[in-house]
Amino acid sequence: xxxxxxEVEHLAKLARINLSGAEKEKYAKDLSAILDYVKQLQxxxxxxxxxxxxxxxxxxxxxxxxxxxxxxxxxEELLSQVPERSDRLVKTKPVFK
Amino acid sequence: xxFSYLTIKQITDGLERxxxxxxxxxxxxxxxxxxxKDLNAFITLLPERALLEAKKVDQKIQSGQRLxxxxxxxxxxxxxxxxxxxxxxxxxxxxxxxxxxxxxxVVKFLKEEGVIILGKTNCDEFAMGASNExxxxxxxxxxxxxxxxxxxxxxxxxxxxxxxLCAFSVGTDTGGSIRQPAAFCGVTGLKxxxxxxxxHGLMAMTSSLDQAGPxxxxxxxxxxxxxxxxxxxxxxxxxxxQAAEPYSQRLNEPVKNLTIGLPKExxxxxxxxxxxxxxxxxxxxxxxxxxxxxxxxxxxxxxSLAVYYVILPAExxxxxxxxxxxxxxxxxxxxxxxxxxxxxxxxxxxxxxVKRRVMIGTFVLSAGYQDAYYKQALRxxxxxxxxxxxxxxxxxxxxxxxxxxxxxKLGEKLNDPLTMYLADIYTVSAxxxxxxxxxxxxxxxxxxxxVGLQLLGAPFHESTILKLGxxxxxxxxxxxxxxxx
Numbered sequence: 001x002x003x004x005x006x007e008v009e010h011l012a013k014l015a016r017i018n019l020s021g022a023e024k025e026k027y028a029k030d031l032s033a034i035l036d037y038v039k040q041l042q043x044x045x046x047x048x049x050x051x052x053x054x055x056x057x058x059x060x061x062x063x064x065x066x067x068x069x070x071x072x073x074x075x076e077e078l079l080s081q082v083p084e085r086s087d088r089l090v091k092t093k094p095v096f097k
Numbered sequence: 098x099x100f101s102y103l104t105i106k107q108i109t110d111g112l113e114r115x116x117x118x119x120x121x122x123x124x125x126x127x128x129x130x131x132x133x134k135d136l137n138a139f140i141t142l143l144p145e146r147a148l149l150e151a152k153k154v155d156q157k158i159q160s161g162q163r164l165x166x167x168x169x170x171x172x173x174x175x176x177x178x179x180x181x182x183x184x185x186x187x188x189x190x191x192x193x194x195x196x197x198x199x200x201x202x203v204v205k206f207l208k209e210e211g212v213i214i215l216g217k218t219n220c221d222e223f224a225m226g227a228s229n230e231x232x233x234x235x236x237x238x239x240x241x242x243x244x245x246x247x248x249x250x251x252x253x254x255x256x257x258x259x260x261x262l263c264a265f266s267v268g269t270d271t272g273g274s275i276r277q278p279a280a281f282c283g284v285t286g287l288k289x290x291x292x293x294x295x296x297h298g299l300m301a302m303t304s305s306l307d308q309a310g311p312x313x314x315x316x317x318x319x320x321x322x323x324x325x326x327x328x329x330x331x332x333x334x335x336x337x338x339q340a341a342e343p344y345s346q347r348l349n350e351p352v353k354n355l356t357i358g359l360p361k362e363x364x365x366x367x368x369x370x371x372x373x374x375x376x377x378x379x380x381x382x383x384x385x386x387x388x389x390x391x392x393x394x395x396x397x398x399x400x401s402l403a404v405y406y407v408i409l410p411a412e413x414x415x416x417x418x419x420x421x422x423x424x425x426x427x428x429x430x431x432x433x434x435x436x437x438x439x440x441x442x443x444x445x446x447x448x449x450x451v452k453r454r455v456m457i458g459t460f461v462l463s464a465g466y467q468d469a470y471y472k473q474a475l476r477x478x479x480x481x482x483x484x485x486x487x488x489x490x491x492x493x494x495x496x497x498x499x500x501x502x503x504x505x506k507l508g509e510k511l512n513d514p515l516t517m518y519l520a521d522i523y524t525v526s527a528x529x530x531x532x533x534x535x536x537x538x539x540x541x542x543x544x545x546x547x548v549g550l551q552l553l554g555a556p557f558h559e560s561t562i563l564k565l566g567x568x569x570x571x572x573x574x575x576x577x578x579x580x581x582x
Contacts, residue, residue: 035460044476062334082424
């Protein structure tokens with residue numbers, strides 16, 4: 001399977017990763033080789049349909065669906081990691097133009 | 098007295114009998130770490146904190162109080178596992194200034210038993226790699242030969258135990274990241290069954306496969322540590338309700354009624370001859386212990402690596418979406434709008450392998466390809482699981498080589514991701530099929546490089562592989578061979 005430069009650009013856009021021209025060329029080559037390798041899975045025929053259903057047993061234990069809450073000190077500890085903040089708010093670039 | 102390569106028991110006994118102080122032993126390891134700085138095994142060191150804790154342990158001993166199971170035992174922890182108030186980079190530049198706000202449950206359980214954490218060990222970025230060369234903080238070197246890789250992703254943890262920089266270490270294994278570096282560095286490494294040990298506080302890479310486990314000098318120590326870290330934890334809803342066993346009490350049960358399978362698929366083309374001979378010699382040793390050997394076949398196991406390299410990137414692309422530089426992490430300063438902020442922050446913060454896997458994951462989950470790649474991988478995973486389940490009806494454990502080759506040279510596979518992926522060919526099946534696995538040293542090559550043997554057990558049968566590993570280590574001394582550092 002050959003991945004084109006345009007496809008790499010599209011994947012990078014979906015993945016929110018800015019790539020340089022050299023990186024795009026390298027990833028086109030790498031991704032093609034890796035996808036060629038994993039394509040062998042498509043040869044496996046004797047596959048039961050049942051697997052398509054969600055078969056996971058689900059969590060073995062549920063927690064109560066309740067808000068535990070955090071102390072002001074805990075909140076401050078988490079907020080101290082925020083690169084850009086305004087008082088107790090997280091600051092970002094505008095979402096809407 | 099010499100502190101060289103003390104076991105956990107020698108440390109706790111020595112402290113109780115006041116043969117040395119806890120500060121002495123912590124200082125010994127800190128000096129070893131300093132003297133072996135070129136191995137680059139640690140990302141963060143905690144010397145002041147460790148010495149302070151050691152003094153508290155010494156006061157406790159002086160006042161005649163009893164010590165807890167691992168009280169005063171100095172350990173290292175892989176940097177992908179959170180320890181409260183300490184920097185946690187996960188080997189990534191995007192978290193170069195991140196401080197963990199809480200303890201991972203494995204860390205919490207070990208702290209409750211009194212361990213002293215000396216530092217956070219180097220690893221491949223977010224645990225993605227088989228050589229530790231994908232760390233943003235430089236590669237770790239193999240203590241047996243510094244021109245070679247220690248394996249990955251928990252390379253720093255393996256090297257820190259092999260070079261006697263701590264008593265034991267905790268790492269994580271998603272496709273071999275405990276067993277493969279343990280093999281390359283000549284130490285014991287246990288990957289418990291998925292759902293055996295809480296994943297709370299592990300930076301999520303592949304949530305359906307990640308599992309934490311110990312690096313130790315012996316299988317006996319791995320059993321003692323598993324007893325502590327396999328505690329119930331309501332922070333991990335996928336944890337098994339099945340209670341852990343008293344693993345260390347079961348180590349001395351007889352093994353002569355057990356049957357070990359040799360899967361022929363693990364001994365074919367691509368296996369290094371010296372490794373093959375070492376494994377064959379080890380199999381003879383197991384026969385001497387009275388274990389029965391049976392040849393078995395797992396025809397679909399060859400697909401495990403391909404399954405792994407679809408499921409893993411798929412989960413990675415989703416799990417790593419959280420690293421956007423807004424709530425924590427190191428953001429790009431150059432961005433003009435939000436879209437650019439994300440893509441420049443991630444471009445700057447992620448290394449080459451992480452970007453590669455995020456993009457493969459994005460591809461295999463995309464609308465047009467999800468069925469052919471991701472869903473097909475899940476279907477084949479099911480077949481592999483069923484195949485192993487059938488084989489474990491005939492045998493109690495499997496023996497395989499842990500790696501197809503001895504540790505390779507730094508840089509040797511760095512530019513060829515697919516060749517690098519093949520380093521995990523013998524370890525990924527345990528994760529894909531939901532098994533437990535143990536690496537034990539079983540030989541040295543003529544270049545004096547360690548060879549690792551892998552014992553695979555049925556889900557939640559850790560006691561079987563630990564018991565077999567323990568009996569082997571009672572009969573041989575490969576686990577006591579030391580690197581020239």
